[in-house]
Amino acid sequence: MSPTPAVPELRPLAMGEMIDRAATFWRAHLKPLFVMSFGFSLVNYIVTKVAMLTTQRLAPLLYTGDAQSRGQMDPTQLMGQAGVAMALWGVLFVFLFWSYWLATMTASKYVVSVHLGEPVGPADALRRAFSRVVPMTGAYVISMGWSTLVTVLCLVPGALFGGLAFAAAVNGSNVMGAALGIIAALLAGLGAIAAMLWYFLRFMLLPPVMATEDVGAWEAFRRSGALLSGRVEPGFLGRVVVRAMILYTVMSLILISVQLVSQIPSWVVMAQYGSPFDAATMSRTPQYVLVPVELLQVFVQAGLTPIYFVFCSLFYLDMRVRREALDLERRMEAPPASPQAA
Template sequence: MPRPLAKGQRVCSPAVSLPPSDLRPLALGEIVDRAATFWRQHFRPLLILSMGFNLLTYILSKVLQLTLQGSPLIQASQGGGGDLAELGAAVFRLMLTMGGVLLGSLWLYYLNTLVVARYVVPTQLGDTVRLGDCVQRALKRLGTFTGAYLLSLGWGVGTLLLLSVPGGLLVGVGALLVARPDGASLRIVGLSLIAIGSILLGLGMLGALLWYLLRFCLLGSVVAMEDASAWRSFRRSGALLSGRVEPGFTGRVPVRAMILVTVVSIILIAVSILCGLPALILQLIYRNPDNPAVSLAPQSLLIPAELLQVMGQAVFNPLGLVVYATLYLDMRVRREGLDLERRLDAAS
C-alpha cells in the first residue's frame, strides 16, 4: 500500500493516479509541441501567474531608464561638460543601478519560472492545482530559492571571468603597445589587438550569458517540485542537465537543452521586438536633434507603449517557462523512471 500523503503534499507526490497525458520519454519536437499545447490550453492561468513578474521587471527597467535620463553623463554628452569627479561618481552610481536592475530582473525571471513550474508539472501529471498554491509554494521556498540563485550567480561570474581572459589579455597587450612611443607600427599592431580582443571579449560575455541561462534553466523547477536545500537544489539542477540520455549528438542532455533554449529565445526575442515597435517609434519621433541617442518622448505616451510590450511578454513568456518545466519532467522520466514509478503506484 502506498504511504498516505501529508497535508499539502499532494501536488508534489508522484504517488497519484496516472495522468491522462502520455507520460513517457519525449523527443525534442514533442517537448516543444506538448509545451505549446499546454500553453494554449492553460493560457489564462499562465498569464495570471506571469503578469505580476513582468510588471515588476518593467518597473525596474523604468527606474534604470529614468536614471539614465537624469544622469550627468547625458549632460556631458550634450556638451555640458562637468567636473571629472562628479562624472566618475555618476559612472559608479550608474554601474550600481544597472547591476541591481539586471540582478533583480534575473531573480524575478527565475522566481517566475518557479511559480509556473509549480503549476505546469503537477497539472501534466494529472493533479488539480490552485494558482494560490503556486504562489504559496514560492513564498515558502523563497529563502532556498534565493540561496540557490546566489550560488548560480557565483558560478556564472566565475564562468564570465574565465571566458573573458583571452579577450582581456589581448586588449591589455594592445593597450600597452599603443601607449609605447616606439613608432607607428607598434601602434597599428596594438590597435589591431585591441579590436580583436574586444570582439573576443564580447563573444566571451555572450557565451557566459548563454551558458548561464542553459545551465540553470531547470533551477526554478527543481526548487518548485523538490524539498531540498539551496545547495542541493543548485547541484540537482546541474545533474539533471548533464550526461547523455540517447545515442547520437542530440542524445547529450546539454545539446538537447541548448536547442530548446535557442528555440525559446528566438520566439521570445521576436515577440519582444514586435511588441516593442510602438515604443521604439515614439523614441525615434521624439529624439533629441542635438543628441540622437537621447529621446524626448513624453512619458504619457511612452508608458502606454511600453506597457503594450509588457503585455506581449506576459502573454508569450510562459511558453518558454512551460518548455523548461516539460524538460524537467522529461528528465525525471528518463533518468529516474518516473513514468514506471507512477504505473507501479497506480497498480498497487
C-alpha cells in the same frame, strides 16, 4: 495511467515534440499562465521604470546632449555619474534575474502538477513559490557567485589580448595595437555571450527543482546540475547539454522576436522626439505618452513569455522520465482501474 486531456502523457520526448508540446500546453492553459506571469511582469516594469527615472535624475549627463557635447563635459563628473548609473543598473539586473527565477518556479509548479495529474491553481502555485523564496534566494546567490567565476574565466582571453594591445600601443606600434585591440574586443564579446549562455543552461532546471522537490539551496544546485549532465541517447545530440542548448536557442529566438515586436509601439512613440535608440530621446519623451505603450508591451510579454516557463518544466520532466523512470513510477502509484460494468 492512460493519458487524458487534463493529464498529458509522461514519456520521453523528441526535441521537436518538446517544443510542440510546450506550445500546445501554453495555448491550452493561456489564462492561468498569463495570470501568474502578469504580476511578475508588472512588478519588473515598475522597478525598471523607477530605476530608469532615478538614473536620469542622478546621472543627467548621460541623458542630455549628443556624443560631441558629452565629450566636452568634465570627465571626472561624467565618470562619476556613469559609475552611479552602472551601480543602479547592476542592482536592477540582480533583482530582475531573481524575479525571473521566482516567476519560473511559480509556473513550473503549475505545469508539473498538471502533468502529474495533481493540478493546482495559480494561487496555489504562487503560495508554493513564495514558501520556497528563502532557499530559492540561497540557490540564486550560489548561482551568481558561480557564474561570476565562469564569467571571469571566459573573459581571460580577451583581457590577455587587451594587455598585448596596450603594450603594443605604448611601444609605438599603433597598427599592431589596433589589430590586437579588435581581437580583444571580439574575444571579450564572445566570452560574455558564452558566460551568459552557460548561466541560463546550467541553471535552467533549478527553478523547477525548487518548485517540485523539497530540497535546500545547495541540494537544488547539485540536483539541477546532475539532471543536465551526461547523455540520454547515443550520439552527439544525445548529450543533455547539447539538447538543452538547441532547445534553449529555439525558445530564445521566439522570445527575442516577441520582445522586438512588442517594442515597436514604444519606438514609434519615441521616434517623434528623436532616435528611439538614443538615451537622450527616452528622457525627452513625456512619460504620459510612453507609459501606456510600455504597459501594452508588458501585457503582451506576460501572455507570451510563459511558453519558456512551460518549456523549462517539460525539460525537467523529460529528464526525470529518461533518468529516473518517472513515468513508470507514476503508473505504479496510480490506483487500479475499476472493472467495467457488465
